[in-house]
Amino acid sequence: MSIRYGLLALLERGPMYGYQLRSAFEDSIGAAWPLNIGQVYTTLGRLVRDGLVRALPEHEAGQRPYQITEAGRRALASWFDTAVNHTDRPRDELTIKLALALATPGVDVATVVSTQRAATKRALQEFVRRKVRETSTENVSGRLVLDAMIFQTEAEIRWLDHCAESLTAPSAPTAGAEQP
Structure with missing residues (x-):
């Protein structure tokens, strides 16, 4: 997840200070990935250093808003125009x-798989419950993020099922066995 470009996209809406950015980020993605305020300010510092954002004078309340620069707009446009590479x-x-x-002697791989499958299934159930709650809101971006999480979790369950089947196949490797 790119906090850097997320903050640039939010600043494209207009100047904001750190806590506003954190709230807007979480609102935009349906609070699927909570954002630490320290991470916001660290990222803002790097964006300022790189010339993509500039700090504006502090408000009377001691809050410092940030504003995207032209270089930041170009970087953001490039990010939106570039596909995400699976190797990235x-x-x-x-x-x-x-x-x-x-590859580790003494590890019961089947137990590792079944433990993870149970945890992943619980996560899927929670995502589905959240989706039911989100459906009543107008937060389309949050629902789409939640859909992505559901699809990825379903794919993980399918992959874990495949792993479990592979481990029970006659030619399945055993833990700690030399791999060719």
């Missing part, structure tokens, strides 16, 4: 965990 996504901890479980 962060490493998947679950995939790494299962791969290492297969």
